[in-house]
Amino acid sequence: MLTVLLAIGILVLLSLIFGAILGYANVRFHVEGDPIVDQIDALLPQTQCGQCGHPGCRPYAEAIANGEAINHCPPGGQSTIQALADLLDVEAVPLDGDHGTESAKRVAVIREDECIGCTKCIQACPVDAILGAAKQMHTVIADECTGCDLCVEPCPVDCIDMVEIGVTAKTWSWDKPQGIAATSLDIIATDRQAEVAH
Amino acid sequence: MRTEKPQTAKVFSFHGGIHPPENKAQSLQLPLGKPSLPSELILPLGQHIGQSSRPLVKVGDKVLKGETIAINNGFLSSFLHAPTSGTITAIEERLIAHPSGLSDLCIVLTPDGNETWTDLEPLNNWQDISKTDVLAYLSEMGIVGMGGAGFPTQVKLQGAHKNPLTHFIINAAECEPYITADDMLIREKTLELVAGIEILQHLVEAENVIIGIEDNKPTAIAALKTVLTQRNSDIQLAVVPTKYPSGGEKQLIQLLTGKEVPSGQYPADIGVLCQNVGTCVAIHDAITQGKPLISRFTTLTGDALKSPQNVEVLFGTPVAHLLEYADYESKKLSRLIMGGPMMGYTLDSAAVPIVKTSNCILAASKKELPAPAPEQACIRCGMCEQACPASLLPQQLLWFSKSQEFEKAEHHNLFDCIECGACSYVCPSSIPLVQYYRHSKSSIREAREANVKADLAKQRFEARKARQDAEAAEKEAKRLARQKATTNKATDAKKAAPAKATPTAAAAPATNDESKKLKVDIAIGKSKLKKLQKQLLEAQENEHVEEISNLQLQVTDQEKAIAALEEQLAKTPSAAPAAPAANTEKATPAPVSDELKKAKVDVALIGVKLKKLQKQLVETPDDQELKDKIAAFEADLKAAQDIVSKLSSNAQSSTNATAAEPKAVMSDELKKLKIDAAIAKAAVKKVEKALKKAEEIKAPEADAIRQQLKEAQQRADELEKALANPETAAPKAAPEKAAPTAENTDAEAAKKRKIDLAIAKAGIKKAEKNIQLLKDQGKEESEIEASEWPKKLIEAQQKLAALEAEEGAPAPVEKTAEPVANSEAKAEPEMDLATQIKKEKVAVALAKAQINKLNKRLESTPEEAESIKQEIAATEQRLQSAEALLEKLIHSQTNMQENR
Incomplete structure (x- = not known):
C-alpha cells in the first residue's frame, strides 16, 4: 500500500514539476503575433500588386493563414505556390486564372515626353518607385519597380508602358538539360550500329 | 641568400580527379605567333566578374595604344585600355564570348595600324611607395585574374591582407587538355614571370612562395629552374603529377599545402593566396614598363586548324581573325569552343572577341569532339563520386537538381562544385551532370536575387504605409483639434447664456456619446445592408428563387432597423437643445x-x-x-x-x-x-x-x-x-465688401468650372464603365441602348465639351485684354501665354489619348463602329481646334519674343 501511495505521490510531484516548467516556458517563450503569417509573407513576391484581391502581400499572407487558397498570386507563379504548399503542407495547385496569369518580369517605363505631370501614378505606386512632382515630368526607378501594373490604369494620357525585362549576359541562366530522352532506346551498341546502317 | 638549387616543395594530393587525353603537343609544334591587326577590335565592357566598366570615350575619338578607354564602375570592377591606336567607331551591343550567346555593350576600335603608344609611366619606385598605392596602380592598369573568372587582382590582393599569409601559390598547373598558353608564357617570359612574382611577394609578404606546375611541362620547368637558380630566389618550385583538375585553385592549394579551403570560404581565410602566371607577368609589365593589360597568350588548337599554335593576341580580336591566322578548314570544323574541352563553352559565332580570360580557342572536328551521347538513367555506379575533386556526392546533387529540390542541393554543398566536368566525363550513362548543377546554381541565384528584391519592395511598401498612416493621423489630429475648438466655443456660449447651464453641460456630452454610438450602429447596419443587397443582386443574377425571397426579407429587416436607429438618432440631439428652455426662440x-x-x-x-x-x-x-x-x-x-x-x-x-x-x-x-x-x-x-x-x-x-x-x-x-x-x-x-472680392469670386468661378469639368469627366468615365459592364455581362446591344448609360455618356460628353469651351473661352479674352492694360509688363502675359500653351498641350494630349482609346474600342467592338466613329470624329475635331489654338498661341508667343 505504501509503495502504491509513494508511486502516486512521486508521479504527482513529477507532474507538478513538469507542469510548472511548461507553464514557465509558455510565459517565457511566448511568441507575439502569428509567426506563420511572417513565414508566408516571406515567400510572397512583395510586388504589392493586389491581383490576389488583397491590398498588398501581407494581407494576402494573413488570408492564407486563415485558410484562403494559395494559388491567387500571379507574380509569384508556380514556384511561389510550390513554396507555400511546402510550408503549409498542402497540395500544390495550379495558378487560379481568375487572378491573372504568370508573365515575364516587367518594369514600368514612362514615355517622358508625353507625361503631363499629374502625379496620379506616383500616388498609385505601392513602393514609391516613381519620381516626379506636380507639372513636372515623372520617371520610374527601374530597380525599385516591382512591375505591379498599378500605375498604368490611373495615367490620363496612357504614357506608361510595361516593358519586359530582357535577359542580359549578367542575368542569363543555364537551361535545364533535356533529361533522359523518351526515344533513347538504342542503349546497346549494336542497336546504334543498326540505326547507322539504315 | 642560398646558392643551391631551387627548393622543391612537398606535394600532397586531393580526392578524385581524372586523366583525360592531354592533347597538348599539337599547339606546341610552332613558336609563339603574332597575328596581324584585325580590321576592328571589339572590347566588351564586362570582361570580368563584377560591374561592367564605364566608357570614357565617345564615338569618333582618336585613342593611342594603352590609353584608358573605360574606368571601373564600383569596387568590383576594372579599367579597360585601347589595345592599339585608332579611332572609336562605335559603342554598341555586340555578340560577346559568353555561354548564353547574348550581346553586351562593347567599344569598337578601328586600328590605324600605327601602333602608337601613349606615354607610359612605369612605377619604378614600387618598393618605396605604400602598398595601397601599388594596388591602386594595378587597378588602373586593368589587371584581372587571367586564369579563369577574371577577378580584379587588386581586390584579391586586398582580401589577402585579412590574415597573415602562410603560402603564396603561383598557379602554373594548366591541367585542362589542349591548352598550352601558360606553358608557352613560362617558356617565353620566364624572367618577367619571376620578377612579377617577386613584386607580388613584396606586396603580400607570404611565408612561402610556391610555383605549382604539372609534370607534363618539362621545358617550362627547366626554364624556371634555370632562372630561379640564377636569381638565387626563395621561390619554391613544386612539380605536381598530371591530373585533371589540379589547376583548380582549391585543388592546387590542397596539393601544395595539404589544407582544404573550407566550404563557403576563400583561400585568404586559411592564409593562402593564389595567382595565375599570366597575372604575374601582367603585373610585371605594368609596374616596370607601365604597360596596361592589353594582350594575352591564347592557344589556338583543334583538328580543324592546320597550324595550331599559341599566339600573343590583343584583346578585342575577333575569333574569326585568329581562325584565319591559324589556317582553319571550315569543312572540318564542327564545334568552336572557347576554353578547354572540359570547362569551355561552345561559341555560336566566330565574331566574338578575345577577352582578358580567353585562354584557348578549340576548333574541334566531329571526330575529335563528337556530339554528346544521349543521356540515360543513372545506374548508381558511384564513379562520379570517385572522380569528384571537391569530395561532393554528385549523384545526390543530380537527384535534387532534377527534382528542383534546390534547398537540399544546397545542403549537399552544391556551391562547392567547381564545375570541372570530371563527373560528367566518367559517367557511363553520359549524364550531363555539370549542366544540371549549373542550372540549379543559376536557379538558386535567381531566387536569391528575387528574394533580395522582394525584401526591398517590402521595406519600401512598409515605409510608404507608415508615412501614409502618419499623414492620416496628423490630419485626424488636426480635425479633432478643430472640432474641439468649435465645441469649446459652443459650450462657452452656452455657459454664458443661461444661468442654469450646469445640467446641460453635463447632458451635452452624454447625448453626444449616445448619438455617436447610434451613428456607429447605423454605419454598421448600413454596411450589413449593402452586403445583403450585394448578395441579393448576385442571387438575382444566378436566379436562386429561395435565396432571393429570404434575402429580401433580410434586407427589409435591416432597412427597418436602420430607420429605427436613425429615428433614435434624430431624437437624441433634439433632446439636448431642448434643455436650455430659457432661449426657446433660438431653439x-x-x-x-x-x-x-x-x-x-x-x-x-x-x-x-x-x-x-x-x-x-x-x-x-x-x-x-x-x-x-x-x-x-x-x-x-x-x-x-x-x-x-x-x-x-x-x-x-x-x-x-x-x-x-x-x-x-x-x-x-x-x-x-x-x-x-x-x-x-x-x-x-x-x-x-x-x-x-x-x-x-x-x-x-x-x-x-x-x-x-x-x-x-x-x-x-x-x-x-x-x-x-x-x-x-x-x-x-x-x-x-463685395466689390474687392470680385476677383476672388472670379477665381472661385474658375475653380467651380474646374470642379464641374472634373465631375463631367468622372461622369463620362462612369458611364463608359457601366456600358462596358453591361457588355461584359453579355447584354444585347438593344438592352444597352435601352439603359440610360449611352445617353448619359453622350450628355456628359456634351457637358464636358461645353465646359471645356467655357474654360477655354474666357481665357483668351482676358489675355487679349491684358496686354493692352499693362503694355509695359511684358513678362506677365508671356508667362500666362506659356501656361496657356501648356494647358492646350495637355488638352491635345488628352484628346489624342481619347482617340487612341476609342480606336482601341473600335477594334474590340466592331458592332458599335458607327457611334464610336462619330465620337472619334468629334474628338478629332476637338483635337484639331485645340491644335490650331495651340499653334496660334505658340505663334503669338514667338511673335512676342521677336518683338522684344
Whole structure:
C-alpha cells in the first residue's frame, strides 16, 4: 500500500514539476503575433500588386493563414505556390486564372515626353518607385519597380508602358538539360550500329 | 641568400580527379605567333566578374595604344585600355564570348595600324611607395585574374591582407587538355614571370612562395629552374603529377599545402593566396614598363586548324581573325569552343572577341569532339563520386537538381562544385551532370536575387504605409483639434447664456456619446445592408428563387432597423437643445430641422426601395405584384415628400422670422435653402427617371408620375426663387465688401468650372464603365441602348465639351485684354501665354489619348463602329481646334519674343 501511495505521490510531484516548467516556458517563450503569417509573407513576391484581391502581400499572407487558397498570386507563379504548399503542407495547385496569369518580369517605363505631370501614378505606386512632382515630368526607378501594373490604369494620357525585362549576359541562366530522352532506346551498341546502317 | 638549387616543395594530393587525353603537343609544334591587326577590335565592357566598366570615350575619338578607354564602375570592377591606336567607331551591343550567346555593350576600335603608344609611366619606385598605392596602380592598369573568372587582382590582393599569409601559390598547373598558353608564357617570359612574382611577394609578404606546375611541362620547368637558380630566389618550385583538375585553385592549394579551403570560404581565410602566371607577368609589365593589360597568350588548337599554335593576341580580336591566322578548314570544323574541352563553352559565332580570360580557342572536328551521347538513367555506379575533386556526392546533387529540390542541393554543398566536368566525363550513362548543377546554381541565384528584391519592395511598401498612416493621423489630429475648438466655443456660449447651464453641460456630452454610438450602429447596419443587397443582386443574377425571397426579407429587416436607429438618432440631439428652455426662440428651428431631416430620411429610404423594385420590375416586367408594390411605395414617397416640403416651408418661415438676425444666420439660411433646392431638384430627377421607366414598361401609373413630376418641378422652382431672393438680399447688405472680392469670386468661378469639368469627366468615365459592364455581362446591344448609360455618356460628353469651351473661352479674352492694360509688363502675359500653351498641350494630349482609346474600342467592338466613329470624329475635331489654338498661341508667343 505504501509503495502504491509513494508511486502516486512521486508521479504527482513529477507532474507538478513538469507542469510548472511548461507553464514557465509558455510565459517565457511566448511568441507575439502569428509567426506563420511572417513565414508566408516571406515567400510572397512583395510586388504589392493586389491581383490576389488583397491590398498588398501581407494581407494576402494573413488570408492564407486563415485558410484562403494559395494559388491567387500571379507574380509569384508556380514556384511561389510550390513554396507555400511546402510550408503549409498542402497540395500544390495550379495558378487560379481568375487572378491573372504568370508573365515575364516587367518594369514600368514612362514615355517622358508625353507625361503631363499629374502625379496620379506616383500616388498609385505601392513602393514609391516613381519620381516626379506636380507639372513636372515623372520617371520610374527601374530597380525599385516591382512591375505591379498599378500605375498604368490611373495615367490620363496612357504614357506608361510595361516593358519586359530582357535577359542580359549578367542575368542569363543555364537551361535545364533535356533529361533522359523518351526515344533513347538504342542503349546497346549494336542497336546504334543498326540505326547507322539504315 | 642560398646558392643551391631551387627548393622543391612537398606535394600532397586531393580526392578524385581524372586523366583525360592531354592533347597538348599539337599547339606546341610552332613558336609563339603574332597575328596581324584585325580590321576592328571589339572590347566588351564586362570582361570580368563584377560591374561592367564605364566608357570614357565617345564615338569618333582618336585613342593611342594603352590609353584608358573605360574606368571601373564600383569596387568590383576594372579599367579597360585601347589595345592599339585608332579611332572609336562605335559603342554598341555586340555578340560577346559568353555561354548564353547574348550581346553586351562593347567599344569598337578601328586600328590605324600605327601602333602608337601613349606615354607610359612605369612605377619604378614600387618598393618605396605604400602598398595601397601599388594596388591602386594595378587597378588602373586593368589587371584581372587571367586564369579563369577574371577577378580584379587588386581586390584579391586586398582580401589577402585579412590574415597573415602562410603560402603564396603561383598557379602554373594548366591541367585542362589542349591548352598550352601558360606553358608557352613560362617558356617565353620566364624572367618577367619571376620578377612579377617577386613584386607580388613584396606586396603580400607570404611565408612561402610556391610555383605549382604539372609534370607534363618539362621545358617550362627547366626554364624556371634555370632562372630561379640564377636569381638565387626563395621561390619554391613544386612539380605536381598530371591530373585533371589540379589547376583548380582549391585543388592546387590542397596539393601544395595539404589544407582544404573550407566550404563557403576563400583561400585568404586559411592564409593562402593564389595567382595565375599570366597575372604575374601582367603585373610585371605594368609596374616596370607601365604597360596596361592589353594582350594575352591564347592557344589556338583543334583538328580543324592546320597550324595550331599559341599566339600573343590583343584583346578585342575577333575569333574569326585568329581562325584565319591559324589556317582553319571550315569543312572540318564542327564545334568552336572557347576554353578547354572540359570547362569551355561552345561559341555560336566566330565574331566574338578575345577577352582578358580567353585562354584557348578549340576548333574541334566531329571526330575529335563528337556530339554528346544521349543521356540515360543513372545506374548508381558511384564513379562520379570517385572522380569528384571537391569530395561532393554528385549523384545526390543530380537527384535534387532534377527534382528542383534546390534547398537540399544546397545542403549537399552544391556551391562547392567547381564545375570541372570530371563527373560528367566518367559517367557511363553520359549524364550531363555539370549542366544540371549549373542550372540549379543559376536557379538558386535567381531566387536569391528575387528574394533580395522582394525584401526591398517590402521595406519600401512598409515605409510608404507608415508615412501614409502618419499623414492620416496628423490630419485626424488636426480635425479633432478643430472640432474641439468649435465645441469649446459652443459650450462657452452656452455657459454664458443661461444661468442654469450646469445640467446641460453635463447632458451635452452624454447625448453626444449616445448619438455617436447610434451613428456607429447605423454605419454598421448600413454596411450589413449593402452586403445583403450585394448578395441579393448576385442571387438575382444566378436566379436562386429561395435565396432571393429570404434575402429580401433580410434586407427589409435591416432597412427597418436602420430607420429605427436613425429615428433614435434624430431624437437624441433634439433632446439636448431642448434643455436650455430659457432661449426657446433660438431653439425652435432645431426641432423643426430635425423633423425635416427625419422626413427626408424617410423620403430617401422610400426612394431606395422604389428604385430596387423598379430594377426588379425591369428584370421581370410581367410581375403584377411588383407593380402594385411600386405604386404603393410611390404613394408613400409622395406623402413623405409632401411632409418634407411642408416642413421645409415651415423652416423657411421660422427662419424668415429671424431674418433680422446678423449675416451669419443669413448665410445659414441660404445654405439650407440651397440644400432644399438641391433636394427638390434631386426629387425631380428621381421622378423623371421613374417616369421614364414607367414609360418604358408602359405602366398605367405613368400619368400619376407625370403629375408628381410637375409638382416636384414647381416645388424646385419655388425654392430656387426663394433662394434667389436672399441671394439678392445678401450682396445688398454688404455691397462694399463685395466689390474687392470680385476677383476672388472670379477665381472661385474658375475653380467651380474646374470642379464641374472634373465631375463631367468622372461622369463620362462612369458611364463608359457601366456600358462596358453591361457588355461584359453579355447584354444585347438593344438592352444597352435601352439603359440610360449611352445617353448619359453622350450628355456628359456634351457637358464636358461645353465646359471645356467655357474654360477655354474666357481665357483668351482676358489675355487679349491684358496686354493692352499693362503694355509695359511684358513678362506677365508671356508667362500666362506659356501656361496657356501648356494647358492646350495637355488638352491635345488628352484628346489624342481619347482617340487612341476609342480606336482601341473600335477594334474590340466592331458592332458599335458607327457611334464610336462619330465620337472619334468629334474628338478629332476637338483635337484639331485645340491644335490650331495651340499653334496660334505658340505663334503669338514667338511673335512676342521677336518683338522684344
